[in-house]
Amino acid sequence: MSEPAPPSAPSSSGDVGARIRADIITGVHAPGTKLREVALAEQYAVSRIPIREALRSLEAEGLVESRKYSGSVVAPSPVEDAEDLFEIRIVLESATAKRAAKRASELNASDTPDLKWRELRKEISDILDAGDIVIGQERFEDLAVLNMRFHFAVAELSGSVSFISLLRQISGKIEWLYSLNVTRRGPQAWPEHREIMAAIDAGQEAKAAEVMARHVRRSRDSYFAMMSAEPPRTT
Amino acid sequence: MSEPAPPSAPSSSGDVGARIRADIITGVHAPGTKLREVALAEQYAVSRIPIREALRSLEAEGLVESRKYSGSVVAPSPVEDAEDLFEIRIVLESATAKRAAKRASELNASDTPDLKWRELRKEISDILDAGDIVIGQERFEDLAVLNMRFHFAVAELSGSVSFISLLRQISGKIEWLYSLNVTRRGPQAWPEHREIMAAIDAGQEAKAAEVMARHVRRSRDSYFAMMSAEPPRTT
DNA sequence: TGAGGAATATTTGCATACAATCTATACGCT
DNA sequence: AGCGTATAGATTGTATGCAAATATTCCTCA
Numbered sequence: 001m002s003e004p005a006p007p008s009a010p011s012s013s014g015d016v017g018a019r020i021r022a023d024i025i026t027g028v029h030a031p032g033t034k035l036r037e038v039a040l041a042e043q044y045a046v047s048r049i050p051i052r053e054a055l056r057s058l059e060a061e062g063l064v065e066s067r068k069y070s071g072s073v074v075a076p077s078p079v080e081d082a083e084d085l086f087e088i089r090i091v092l093e094s095a096t097a098k099r100a101a102k103r104a105s106e107l108n109a110s111d112t113p114d115l116k117w118r119e120l121r122k123e124i125s126d127i128l129d130a131g132d133i134v135i136g137q138e139r140f141e142d143l144a145v146l147n148m149r150f151h152f153a154v155a156e157l158s159g160s161v162s163f164i165s166l167l168r169q170i171s172g173k174i175e176w177l178y179s180l181n182v183t184r185r186g187p188q189a190w191p192e193h194r195e196i197m198a199a200i201d202a203g204q205e206a207k208a209a210e211v212m213a214r215h216v217r218r219s220r221d222s223y224f225a226m227m228s229a230e231p232p233r234t235t
Numbered sequence: 236m237s238e239p240a241p242p243s244a245p246s247s248s249g250d251v252g253a254r255i256r257a258d259i260i261t262g263v264h265a266p267g268t269k270l271r272e273v274a275l276a277e278q279y280a281v282s283r284i285p286i287r288e289a290l291r292s293l294e295a296e297g298l299v300e301s302r303k304y305s306g307s308v309v310a311p312s313p314v315e316d317a318e319d320l321f322e323i324r325i326v327l328e329s330a331t332a333k334r335a336a337k338r339a340s341e342l343n344a345s346d347t348p349d350l351k352w353r354e355l356r357k358e359i360s361d362i363l364d365a366g367d368i369v370i371g372q373e374r375f376e377d378l379a380v381l382n383m384r385f386h387f388a389v390a391e392l393s394g395s396v397s398f399i400s401l402l403r404q405i406s407g408k409i410e411w412l413y414s415l416n417v418t419r420r421g422p423q424a425w426p427e428h429r430e431i432m433a434a435i436d437a438g439q440e441a442k443a444a445e446v447m448a449r450h451v452r453r454s455r456d457s458y459f460a461m462m463s464a465e466p467p468r469t470t
Numbered sequence: 471t472g473a474g475g476a477a478t479a480t481t482t483g484c485a486t487a488c489a490a491t492c493t494a495t496a497c498g499c500t
Numbered sequence: 501a502g503c504g505t506a507t508a509g510a511t512t513g514t515a516t517g518c519a520a521a522t523a524t525t526c527c528t529c530a
Contacts, residue, residue: 036510036511046485048512053287053483057291059292068513069492069512070512081395084397087330088327088397092323095326160316160319161316163319169404170401272481281515282516283516303483303521304520304522306482
């Protein structure tokens with residue numbers, strides 16, 4: 001893939017959490033930086049309370065690490081965990097693709113139409129079409145958010161809230177990973193998305209899983225190839 | 236498997252979070268219950284602040300659901316997601332077993348001993364031995380926590396912090412799942428643990444993954460068999 | 471009698487203030 | 501001089517109080 005951008009913002013308590021989150025991902029708060037509550041409070045123009053609650057959410061996401069009475073520090077850059085993160089995506093997303101295909105075949109067999117499924121399916125079609133358009137216009141930044149939306153929409157097709165929740169969980173680090181060094185694989189990745197959806201629509205569980213796994217593996221390889229060519233800025 | 240009990244308590248802010256967490260898992264706070272902050276505050280003899288932070292952590296764990304200005308409610312019982320939770324364990328834990336086997340073969344090849352690895356490996360041996368003992372004494376409650384510790388120790392052998400973190404993430408719901416209806420599969424599961432470790436020690440990546448997957452599938456089947464025999468108390 | 475809406479009540483969100491703990495500096499002792 | 505300890509400073513944890521938003525109640529009206 002070639003994906004940054006939030007799915008729908010896992011969001012913390014207020015949107016202060018989202019702002020801190022974005023500032024960590026974009027490097028405003030460098031890894032290892034001590035995040036002092038009073039400093040953040042005046043920086044974001046709120047009191048310490050919402051700051052603290054935001055830090056708890058960010059801690060759960062693995063973007064900061066906290067110790068009692070010792071404060072919070074920005075987590076190490078996720079580049080070290082890149083291999084793990086991609087492998088997690090491979091196993092989780094191939095599982096969701098497989099489940100989505102299973103649901104598709106079940107829905108094809110039954111005659112009662114699932115409203116939510118049709119809605120999601122329509123959204124995916126729109127995303128894919130929009131992707132083709134922005135590729136034609138060479139607006140690759142927009143492709144990145146469409147890509148993220150595609151992968152989460154597929155996960156939602158699976159109907160497995162636990163899987164979706166876990167993918168949300170790692171989405172922060174995935175975004176962080178990509179924000180460090182932007183890939184240009186979007187155009188190549190797009191036809192693969194259509195291939196994935198074709199397998200799902202056809203109800204081919206094994207193929208959907210395999211195609212999704214290959215897709216993520218390719219984006220992993222593309223990522224590491226780019227990384228070795230141009231190492232990330234070590235903030 | 237047959238696993239409840241926290242790995243090391245994913246823990247919330249204070250230990251108030253851990254107490255609320257335990258009370259949700261044990262059914263003191265039933266699914267769907269509105270958790271009002273003032274009520275919790277006086278119930279746990281603290282102010283609303285630590286309560287709020289605990290709720291944020293529990294929300295991240297998926298044990299409560301919150302909406303702004305609308306409060307928090309205990310999440311629905313995880314029995315509906317049991318299938319998903321087991322499948323997540325299958326894909327995540329077979330991946331960690333595979334990685335652990337890979338590391339084992341790498342360490343066997345190299346001559347520099349990894350201190351942390353040896354330490355973990357020793358801990359696992361102790362866990363396995365302790366398991367045999369408590370089985371002999373038919374103290375199956377103790378087996379449950381040993382089981383949980385085994386699975387997390389294997390995950391740590393993989394050295395993948397992201398995987399460990401995700402497993403921690405779902406551990407709450409897993410514990411919740413098992414607390415609803417306690418299985419008795421512990422004794423049967425234990426030899427499988429030794430089989431898993433044997434594959435890891437031998438550096439057989441594919442076999443380690445397959446054995447682990449089969450192990451979790453068996454505990455899933457055991458869980459559902461027991462569930463159909465004796466449906467869970469619908470709190 | 472039921473539905474719609476306004477006023478009340480309850481509950482969460484946030485800010486200020488104080489207590490508990492950690493950290494860093496300086497002092498005294500060997 | 502080096503090291504352990506104590507004291508002061510800084511920082512997090514918690515409590516109380518008030519404002520904003522939601523949920524509920526009750527009244528009015530068709």
